[in-house]
Amino acid sequence: MSKERIYDYHHPAAGWGALKAVGIHLKHSGAPLSNVRSLLKMNQPDGFDCPGCAWGDPEHGSSFEFCENGVKAVTWETTAKRVTPKFFKSYSVTEMKQWDDYRLEDQGRLTSPMRYNRATDHYEPVSWSDAFALVGQHLKALDDPDQALFYTSGKAGNESAYLFQLFARLYGTNNLPDCSNMCHEASGTGLIEALGIGKGSVLLDDFEKAEAIFTFGQNPGTNHPRMMGTLREAAERGCEIVAFNTLKERGLERFADPQKKFEMARRGSHRISSMYLCPKLGGDMAAIRGMAKVVFERDARDGDVLDREFLAKYTTQFDEYRALVEATGWEVIESQSGLTRDEITQAAEIYIRSKATIICWAMGITQHEHSVATVREIVNFLLLRGNIGKPGAGTCPVRGHSNVQGDRTVGVNEKAPEWFMAALEKFYGVTLKRDHGHDTVSAIGAMRDGKCKVFIGLAGNFARATSDSNVCEQALESCNLTVHISTKLNRSHLVTGKDALILPCIGRVEIDAKPDGSPQLITVEDSMSMVHGSAGIHKPASKELLSEASIIAGIAEQTLGSDVVKWTWLAEDYDRIRDHIAQIIPGFHDFNARVREHRGFWLGNPGARREFPTATGKANFLAAQLPVAVLHQKLAKKQGWVTLQTMRSHDQYNTTIYGYNDRYRGVEGQRRVVFLNKADMARLGVTKGQWVDLIGIEDDGVQRRAESFRVVEYDTPEGCAAAYYPETNPLIPLDSVGFKSNTPNSKSVAIRIVPSTRIA
Numbered sequence: 093m094s095k096e097r098i099y100d101y102h103h104p105a106a107g108w109g110a111l112k113a114v115g116i117h118l119k120h121s122g123a124p125l126s127n128v129r130s131l132l133k134m135n136q137p138d139g140f141d142c143p144g145c146a147w148g149d150p151e152h153g154s155s156f157e158f159c160e161n162g163v164k165a166v167t168w169e170t171t172a173k174r175v176t177p178k179f180f181k182s183y184s185v186t187e188m189k190q191w192d193d194y195r196l197e198d199q200g201r202l203t204s205p206m207r208y209n210r211a212t213d214h215y216e217p218v219s220w221s222d223a224f225a226l227v228g229q230h231l232k233a234l235d236d237p238d239q240a241l242f243y244t245s246g247k248a249g250n251e252s253a254y255l256f257q258l259f260a261r262l263y264g265t266n267n268l269p270d271c272s273n274m275c276h277e278a279s280g281t282g283l284i285e286a287l288g289i290g291k292g293s294v295l296l297d298d299f300e301k302a303e304a305i306f307t308f309g310q311n312p313g314t315n316h317p318r319m320m321g322t323l324r325e326a327a328e329r330g331c332e333i334v335a336f337n338t339l340k341e342r343g344l345e346r347f348a349d350p351q352k353k354f355e356m357a358r359r360g361s362h363r364i365s366s367m368y369l370c371p372k373l374g375g376d377m378a379a380i381r382g383m384a385k386v387v388f389e390r391d392a393r394d395g396d397v398l399d400r401e402f403l404a405k406y407t408t409q410f411d412e413y414r415a416l417v418e419a420t421g422w423e424v425i426e427s428q429s430g431l432t433r434d435e436i437t438q439a440a441e442i443y444i445r446s447k448a449t450i451i452c453w454a455m456g457i458t459q460h461e462h463s464v465a466t467v468r469e470i471v472n473f474l475l476l477r478g479n480i481g482k483p484g485a486g487t488c489p490v491r492g493h494s495n496v497q498g499d500r501t502v503g504v505n506e507k508a509p510e511w512f513m514a515a516l517e518k519f520y521g522v523t524l525k526r527d528h529g530h531d532t533v534s535a536i537g538a539m540r541d542g543k544c545k546v547f548i549g550l551a552g553n554f555a556r557a558t559s560d561s562n563v564c565e566q567a568l569e570s571c572n573l574t575v576h577i578s579t580k581l582n583r584s585h586l587v588t589g590k591d592a593l594i595l596p597c598i599g600r601v602e603i604d605a606k607p608d609g610s611p612q613l614i615t616v617e618d619s620m621s622m623v624h625g626s627a628g629i630h631k632p633a634s635k636e637l638l639s640e641a642s643i644i645a646g647i648a649e650q651t652l653g654s655d656v657v658k659w660t661w662l663a664e665d666y667d668r669i670r671d672h673i674a675q676i677i678p679g680f681h682d683f684n685a686r687v688r689e690h691r692g693f694w695l696g697n698p699g700a701r702r703e704f705p706t707a708t709g710k711a712n713f714l715a716a717q718l719p720v721a722v723l724h725q726k727l728a729k730k731q732g733w734v735t736l737q738t739m740r741s742h743d744q745y746n747t748t749i750y751g752y753n754d755r756y757r758g759v760e761g762q763r764r765v766v767f768l769n770k771a772d773m774a775r776l777g778v779t780k781g782q783w784v785d786l787i788g789i790e791d792d793g794v795q796r797r798a799e800s801f802r803v804v805e806y807d808t809p810e811g812c813a814a815a816y817y818p819e820t821n822p823l824i825p826l827d828s829v830g831f832k833s834n835t836p837n838s839k840s841v842a843i844r845i846v847p848s849t850r851i852a
Contacts, residue, residue, distance in 0.1 A: 104361035107348030122172030159317035173200025228650030237264030245552025246496025249614035266529030282467030301484030304446035309456015313343015372430030399478030448484030498617030624692030
């Protein structure tokens with residue numbers, strides 16, 4: 093760990109700081125030369141897809157289609173370090189529980205299947221055949237298939253995800269929680285209600301045609317750094333970019349492109365946002381409502397502001413929405429949003445000037461109680477001027493993990509649509525359950541209450557990704573069996589059921605070979621619904637590693653046999669799995685041929701054609717009242733309380749911690765920090781650098797306390813604090829979730845701040 097330091101960061105995003113960080117992580121991997129080769133093949137048509145974010149690849153890309161955090165993701169996987177059976181013999185589970193997340197994953201790649209021995213408190217080697225048999229034994233011993241959970245992370249490819257959900261459904265359950273439940277579930281829910289499909293409507297080319305781009309609740313400089321190049325190009329050609337984000341983030345202010353040699357030489361940069369507004373946490377819906385109010389005011393005054401032809405032909409319930417907006421008072425809008433009428437009006441004027449507008453959003457929108465309503469409000473706003481289904485305009489929910497959208501497309505869904513279930517039944521000649529399964533939050537409750545007894549995780553770090561961490565860990569520990577299909581050691585492996593397995597798999601950057609030795613191709617889907625191939629270039633970290641698909645097939649064959657599905661035969665050649673997908677899911681016709689074309693193919697989006705597969709056959713406005721009060725308003729008069737948002741540091745991707753620095757926010761060598769407004773510091777009686785404890789809601793009898801956080805003064809609205817997850821996940825009550833989405837309210841967490849007993 094580097095020396096702890098809090099400082100003011102004055103440089104643009106990326107630039108020389110990013111290049112320096114790339115060098116550090118290449119060196120830390122222990123294999124810098126081979127990793128340079130990796131970077132030249134990342135996000136290339138003949139290479140592998142970045143295991144980081146889901147931002148799209150340009151049609152005519154350069155040889156350097158990677159970013160700083162993509163480099164971290166790749167070097168983390170291609171490290172020379174190994175976690176062997178000898179390692180597990182040296183360290184007990186109890187001892188490893190004392191390590192932080194960075195130290196755990198920094199041990200390197202897993203090499204062998206391991207089984208936990210409760211008597212010795214150590215993981216011990218187990219053969220693949222015995223591991224598969226053990227899982228099958230546990231699954232067949234359950235009283236009801238619904239006592240099993242099949243969790244998926246967005247790192248899994250389409251082929252393994254399809255096989256996984258097929259196994260679960262043929263076994264007899266729809267318990268398919270996944271990481272979408274914790275991030276963009278509100279986006280999918282809201283978009284399906286409004287437009288009929290739960291995906292964004294834009295392609296990457298639309299960003300070249302947009303006259304205005306609005307971003308809400310998003311920090312692309314850290315979470316989707318390749319998006320910064322797209323935004324910069326838009327800004328350079330005169331597109332107006334309006335950022336709504338509670339924290340001031342450097343990536344939305346200025347960006348220095350490392351690929352621009354002259355700019356780097358003169359230490360230059362380019363402005364990103366034309367306007368930057370900082371609403372209070374949970375106040376985005378009110379801000380959008382305010383902009384809609386300005387649109388109606390201008391239309392009443394000047395005319396020709398609304399796209400009346402589009403509204404009449406393609407939408408429903410417009411009159412109800414207009415009446416609600418016009419009846420909403422500015423006092424309510426300003427109070428909830430934390431923005432002034434003048435600020436909101438200026439932003440609305442940019443929207444009115446634009447003939448083509450894209451709205452992007454991320455988890456700053458989707459992790460509140462009223463998130464689905466906020467997504468609907470975004471769509472309402474776009475519809476006013478016909479900004480759906482025309483060049484340079486549309487919806488863009490920016491997904492996190494590289495294939496989180498693809499996993500949902502190929503069936504990882506605890507509430508799968510009827511057409512999908514019927515297609516599976518017809519193709520495989522079976523009858524499947526229709527009742528909805530557990531999502532991530534309800535899965536934790538089911539394990540805690542003894543209703544689910546086997547947990548199988550395909551990638552990810554479930555124990556650290558979820559809310560109410562102590563409750564989640566107790567839930568996992570109550571299981572009869574926990575199974576994790578993983579590339580690296582993580583915290584979830586130490587939260588064991590009565591029996592536990594770690595099953596190591598081949599990583600995204602490694603060669604996944606058929607039995608004859610020829611390389612396999614997996615596929616992924618990006619945020620723009622582009623499906624493309626990914627083929628690793630490195631030898632696997634261990635000869636004992638199996639592919640995700642082979643592990644799933646091995647378990648399925650031991651559990652179900654091969655009468656209905658020839659599991660091993662499918663896993664031996666992914667073209668066979670893709671042939672199945674092509675028969676089941678619309679848009680995947682000629683899958684194997686089309687995915688081998690340059691940059692793959694577009695699945696399509698009806699909204700882009702102004703076709704809306706809703707019950708009404710049109711795009712639906714929603715006249716939803718603003719919340720009576722959002723959390724920051726409820727806590728304003730409570731002594732010692734603030735609204736907390738959990739977030740990533742710059743040295744982090746999801747639950748993976750690459751280091752202890754957060755360069756753009758001026759934090760070095762430390763993760764336990766809490767960002768506070770200067771006025772809040774005075775109100776709470778705390779000072780810069782002071783150690784404090786964060787205490788969550790305890791009225792349900794659960795003690796929620798996160799200890800030893802250093803206070804950092806930061807530009808954030810009064811009453812709104814921020815800190816990193818997973819360290820702050822214990823503060824989020826399990827039942828604090830979004831309406832309709834059931835997503836944890838990770839951006840609306842009520843906390844009390846008290847001095848810590850720690851002094852140094």
